[in-house]
Amino acid sequence: HYLTRQYKDSVRTFCMNPYVYVVMEHTDGILTVIGHIYTDPALRSENTNFALLVSNRFTQPFREPYQYGKRIASLSNMLGGGVLVQRYGDLLSGQRTNEHRLSQSFVTPTLEATPGDLSLVLPKRHLDNILEMIATLDKLAPGTANPDTLLYGVEVKFYSSRLQLTSELETKLPNFFAVGDGAGITRGLSQAGASGVLAARSILKRTGAAGEEPQNSPPEK
Numbered sequence: 001h002y003l004t005r006q007y008k009d010s011v012r013t014f015c016m017n018p019y020v021y022v023v024m025e026h027t028d029g030i031l032t033v034i035g036h037i038y039t040d041p042a043l044r045s046e047n048t049n050f051a052l053l054v055s056n057r058f059t060q061p062f063r064e065p066y067q068y069g070k071r072i073a074s075l076s077n078m079l080g081g082g083v084l085v086q087r088y089g090d091l092l093s094g095q096r097t098n099e100h101r102l103s104q105s106f107v108t109p110t111l112e113a114t115p116g117d118l119s120l121v122l123p124k125r126h127l128d129n130i131l132e133m134i135a136t137l138d139k140l141a142p143g144t145a146n147p148d149t150l151l152y153g154v155e156v157k158f159y160s161s162r163l164q165l166t167s168e169l170e171t172k173l174p175n176f177f178a179v180g181d182g183a184g185i186t187r188g189l190s191q192a193g194a195s196g197v198l199a200a201r202s203i204l205k206r207t208g209a210a211g212e213e214p215q216n217s218p219p220e221k
Helices: 065-080 088-093 099-104 124-140 189-207
Strands: 010-018 021-027 030-036 048-055 084-087 150-153
Touching (some): 010 124, 030 048, 065 084, 084 088, 084 099, 088 124, 088 150
Antiparallel strands (some): 010 048, 084 150
């Protein structure tokens, strides 16, 4: 997590993977991007991928965060017919990436996307946050802010509203538990799995089954 100097907004890296491929993802009728990696080393790329997620807290009377994120993602589809890709150097210089400059980049794209201008897609505040984050990351990992670094847009994450839960993840309804991303308490597979373990232990404790050895079931006749 990084708190930007200009706006005091939170920006974080997400799903950093080496040897990755950038692929398209269908999100409610909109084409967005995500990364994945093959377990077979022979199928891996030479690139490293990560997402930069900007978080904003809105105040009244705003009540449509889902639609807000969806509209931003849809602008990329409107301008490029799908996902846009832009060289970091072109974004800094205020020019659209074209086919020629993309072909001259030393980074080989793993997704066939439309060369374009992400400054026409992202709100200025989000764009400023992302540029500041990249410059900061370059101090930790030199080369991140290389002009040939490729930026794909956009990736958008929609999270559920957070339920009111106890420390055991129990809802206001007695013995009714909520876990995982759907409950708005986790962000990802490992956290969701851990929340399920926590709730399961609470349930076992209440039923008196915690610590008991599993009993072998009788053979079926």
